[in-house]
Amino acid sequence: MKKKLLSIVAVLFTAFLLVGCSSSSNSSKKMTTIKIGASAVPHAQILRHVAPELKKQGVNLKITVFQDYVMPNKALANGELDANYFQHIPFLEQWNRQNHGSLVNAGGVHIEPIAVFSKKVKKLQDLKKGATIIVSSNTPDYGRILTLFRDAGLITIKKGVKITQLTSVISRQTHGI
Structure with a gap:
């Protein structure tokens, strides 16, 4: 039950966060595409789960699945992605230090047990x-x-x-x- 509740909270938060990113385009009825990178499990699964609801709200998720934890940040830093969804803050901070990066945390996400x-x-x-x-x-x-x-x-x-x-x-x- 606890895992199910955690999953529901994570999905709702992700949907809220991503819909918030697109609120300006919803009023004009345009579809906004967000290119987002994610690790396969569970992050891409969560994004695929919320994608249909987001599409109804004018947000098209283009999900790129990564098999490691380095390439999503590189792709984001290079402008190939609009966001990524896979890491906790200490990992982000270390990546920025080691790569002279300037990636920022856009909001809290669930942390794997x-x-x-x-x-x-x-x-x-x-x-x-x-x-x-x-x-x-x-x-x-x-x-x-x-x-x-x-x-x-x-x-x-x-x-x-x-x-x-x-x-x-x-x-x-x-x-x-």
Whole structure:
């Protein structure tokens, strides 16, 4: 039920955001085309789901599906797209820093769930001190990963430290828990 509710909220927000982009053309009954890049799942699926309703409101979505997380930002920066839909803010900020980019966040979107998986440890709180873990190599996800550990009481973060910028704390390991 929670996933269904999250999906509905994401679809409604996306529709609202995209319709807001086209409000000036709706009054003239012209069709506005928005070229948008998205990762295949779930972002392109969500966009395909809202496309018929947007078309009724004068917005034609031209969706380009990307199989990675670099090309949509490059295409947007080069003017090949009007928008893209796939990333969270820490990823966008890192991409801008690394590419001297100036892409901006047009509004909040859903964030994919993140979790901890183990064959040996049933609850994160039961993780033993000194255990070795494997984490994503995607450094913008480190803030989300550290939040899981903080919320489980395994680590503390000093006040004033921006958790989304803590990248040197995590090092990739070769042994799982």
